[in-house]
Amino acid sequence: MNYWLMKTEPTEFSIDDLEHRPNQTESWDGVRNYQARNMIRDQMKTGDQVLIYHSNCDHPGIAGIAVIVREAYPDPTAFQSGHKHYDPTAKPDAPRWFMVDVGFVRKLRRIITLAELKDRPELEGLALVRRGNRLSVMPVTPQHWEFILGLE
DNA sequence: GCCAACGTTGGC
DNA sequence: GCCAACGTTGGC
Numbered sequence: 001m002n003y004w005l006m007k008t009e010p011t012e013f014s015i016d017d018l019e020h021r022p023n024q025t026e027s028w029d030g031v032r033n034y035q036a037r038n039m040i041r042d043q044m045k046t047g048d049q050v051l052i053y054h055s056n057c058d059h060p061g062i063a064g065i066a067v068i069v070r071e072a073y074p075d076p077t078a079f080q081s082g083h084k085h086y087d088p089t090a091k092p093d094a095p096r097w098f099m100v101d102v103g104f105v106r107k108l109r110r111i112i113t114l115a116e117l118k119d120r121p122e123l124e125g126l127a128l129v130r131r132g133n134r135l136s137v138m139p140v141t142p143q144h145w146e147f148i149l150g151l152e
Numbered sequence: 153g154c155c156a157a158c159g160t161t162g163g164c
Numbered sequence: 165g166c167c168a169a170c171g172t173t174g175g176c
Contacts, residue, residue: 009162033171056162114163132169134161 002043003140005051005062005128006102015052015064015107024104025069029077030085032097036137041072041098043139050102051140051148053128054111061113062148070101112151122147 006028008014018026031037048068054060074095077085090096118129127138140148 007162060163134170136161 002045002048003051003142003145004039004044004048004068005053005138005140006066007053007055007136009056010054010063011057014054015066015104018052018064018066018102018104019107021104025101027070027075027099027101029075029099031075031099031136032085032087033134033136036135037096037098039137039139040100044068044071044100046071049105049145051145059111059113061111061116062108063111064107065105066102067105068100069103072098072100075099108152110152112148116151117148120147120151 010016013026018024028040031040046068050066050068051062052064052066054063074092075085075097077083078087078090078095078097079092080086081088085097087096114128117123117126123129123144126140126144127133127135
C-alpha cells in the first residue's frame with residue numbers, strides 16, 4: 001500500500017465537505033500538472049491512504065485522512081467547455097487528465113500545521129516542506145506517514 | 153532547443 | 165496584497 005498527500009483549498013473542497021458527501025466519496029478532479037497526473041494515473045491504487053492538506057487558507061496544514069476508492073479514469077471536466085478546468089487540447093478519445101475517487105476516513109483531532117511540519121527534522125525530504133514545492137499530489141514514505149500522525 | 157514572458161501557486 | 169518559485173508558452 002502507498003501513502004500520499006493531496007492538497008486542496010478548503011474554500012473549494014475541504015475534509016468536512018468530503019465527510020458530508022454522499023457515500024463520503026468524491027472524485028478528485030481538476031489536477032492539471034503532469035507530474036501529479038502521472039502519479040494519479042500510474043501509481044495510485046485502491047486502498048492507498050491519503051493525507052488531506054488544506055492550502056491557501058488561514059491555517060495551512062494536514063486536516064484529515066482519505067483513502068483511494070477508485071483508481072484513475074479520465075477527468076470529464078477537461079472536456080467541458082466553459083468549465084474552470086476545461087482543457088481544449090484534451091479529447092475523450094485521447095484523455096490527457098485523470099482523476100481518482102477518494103473516500104473519507106477521518107478528520108484529524110487538530111490541524112497539523114505546515115509551520116510545525118517544517119520545524120521537524122524527521123520530515124526532511126518530505127516534498128511538502130521542500131522549498132518552492134508546488135505539487136498538489138505527492139508521495140509520503142511510510143516513515144513520514146507514521147511520524148506525521150504521531151504528531152496528532 | 154533556448155529562453156524571455158507570462159501565468160499560477162500558495163505561504164506570509 | 166506581495167512576491168518567490170516554478171511550469172508553460174511561443175518566437176526565434
